[in-house]
Amino acid sequence: MKTIALITDFGLDDIYVGVMKGIMHSICPDAKFIDISHAIAPQSVREGALALLHSYHYFAPNTIFLVIVDPGVGSTRRPIAVKTQDYIFVAPDNGILSYALAELKQIDEAVTLENKAYHLSRVSDTFHGRDVFAPVTAHIASGVPLADFGTPVTDLFMLPRPQFQIRDRFIRGEVVHVDHFGNIITSIGRLKRVDAHRVLLEPLFSVDQITIPVDHVTIKVHGETVYGISRAYYEGARGSLMAQIDSNGYLEIAVNQGNAAARLDAVIGDVVEVEWQEEEED
Secondary structure, eight states, X not given: OOEEEEEESOOSSSSHHHHHHHHHHHHSTTOEEEEEESOSOTTOHHHHHHHHHTTGGGXXXXXXXXXXXXTTTTSSOXXXXXXXXXXXXXXXXXXXXXXXXXXXXXXXXXXXXXOGGGSOSSOOSSOHIIIIIHHHHHHHHTTXXXXXXXOBOOOOOOOOXXXXXXXXXXXXXXXXXXXXXXXXXXXEEOXXXXXXXXXXXXXXXXXXXXXXXXXXXXXXXXXXXXESOBSSGGGSOTTOEEEEEOTTSEEEEEETTSOHHHHHTOOTTXXXXXXXXXXXXX
């Protein structure tokens, strides 16, 4: 395991990410680093959890994910490493692994990172990314077994699931992310097109499967209503408010060549409601 993929809220203006990579390179010189994102909103554990959910499965087996959004640094929250069939995750035990682990379903091994032999010699109260998580990750990449880092864990902290309720021809969800372009990403997914007139809903946290007629849908968010689910931006006129399925399979509210979040004054947690009529028969 020599590839280390990173997700943090550290940004790139400061030295934090570079210092962590320097430590890891000094311990495991042949490690390769892939930066998924260092632009997670500060202290937003759920945004980090969603970023991991939407990215980890694109990586080769045996990748190690170092995931740090850690508002509880210095507290009693545990540093942990978790092994699944194909991946290892190193993170604070604050729920940031929740959604990825829910999708992966099976945990092979989970341990605390309490063995100080694998920490830096001096551990600060405010930068465990540098002093604990980075050196442990590098030692894992060098082949140290997880059992050497600490005691087994069976009670991982899990975040509440994003709001997602289904009843007859009605879904209530929420805004979970606003991307760089101002596109509003909702908790309503996963969706995939069946044909030009229908999409299939297969929720991550539910066994329900529902077919939705895209031409008979109304979507309400922050006082605005969108009609229908488009295939992509090009189907909407420039500046028009529209809905589509994003690249990860979730319902997205967008403005063609514009900023939907700014237009709607939408923020994370806003309610999104989807309602539809039965498809008209020929």
